[in-house]
Amino acid sequence: MIALLTRDLRLAFRAGGGFGLGLGFFLILAVLVPLGVGPEPRTLGLIAPGILWVGALLACLLSLDRIFALDFEDGSLDLLATAPIPLEGVVAVKALAHWLTTGLPLVLVAPLLGVLLNLAPGAYGWLVLSLLLGTPALSVIGAFGAALTVGLKRGGLLLSLLVLPLYIPTLVYGAEVVIRGAAGLGVTTPLLLLAGITAGSAALLPFAAALALRVNLR
């Protein structure tokens, strides 16, 4: 398991591994929004929580199809499926590697982009916390989608269509935490729901994804 995690991280950081793609997308999106919406600080501050969360979500989506497609193409997935580690574990480890290379950098850079979007001062802590709790769910749900579409040629678009609706609860509660945090209201309920979605997906989806992979490998 550790070997698989270190391999995936190493692959992500080597040339062509795609590390930084999502991060770059997130940066560009946060820079483009003020250009499109106009520099009015009040408007920007209002839409900042939603933009930051939608941006994080789309940035996550960019690298999803790499989770299994590359291993499928070069035959590694066949070999991993016959290896002594359970396929459910493979899915969980690959989702974790995806989160470490895509989700975690987004969490770390989000406060900086909050400045660009004039996010309310009280909301920065909640932004980081909500992303920290919510982005693992994006990776796990995405891994499930990637497992469903693994054998398809150019399945990336289908993957987006399958996965985006599943991201809605995470987006709603994640953005709600930041909005309520910015307004100085209590955030316990959306925060708990966000954590619940992440915990539930991390517990159940690796099994569903492994089942989908087994069917797709036939």
Place this chain on the structure above:
Amino acid sequence: MELAVADLTCARGGVPLLEGVSFTLSAGAALVLRGPNGCGKTTLLRTLAGLQPALAGTVSCPPEAIAYAGHADGLKAVLTVAENLAFWAAIHGQSGVEAAMKAMNLTELSGRQAQHLSAGQKRRLGLARLMVTGRAFWLLDEPTVSLDTASVALFAAVVRAHLARGGAALMASHIDLGLDEARVLELAAFRAAPRLPQGFDEAFA
């Protein structure tokens, strides 16, 4: 320990290709599968490896004792030869990366990334992977594709050493593998009669 296959029926895309396949492969033996293109050699190997379910029949040996090597070598282009092997060794909880590289004449290439290897060198690395799985039964699908004569001899020596250690090998191949002691199984004899079940729809197979 032996691999006993009894009355196995395997299908590709929902259509039965082979039926009634029965053979026994005991420790120390090698068996070569022969048959025309599309007769189901790969399908049989994938079924035995546990990658797809059999329609009928039994396989005595659990997939955990089987190491499968398909058409693709499962190499990561940006990892070096040694890193690729070390990964598979770690996954299988084995060591012996150095010995595997030596046996397949890869030691000089150990620091080179897999994307810079030739087709034959990649294949040699793919075969070296089998040696770090620590599994007794090797299922090899066209193992000598793109290998030169010297490398085929190297491969034959590796398989012989594996057999001598009590392993076994099942190989699908059209060309001479340089293993004269291997038995040959003609798969054409097990070809399934063309039949489609009632209401068959390929989309739901």
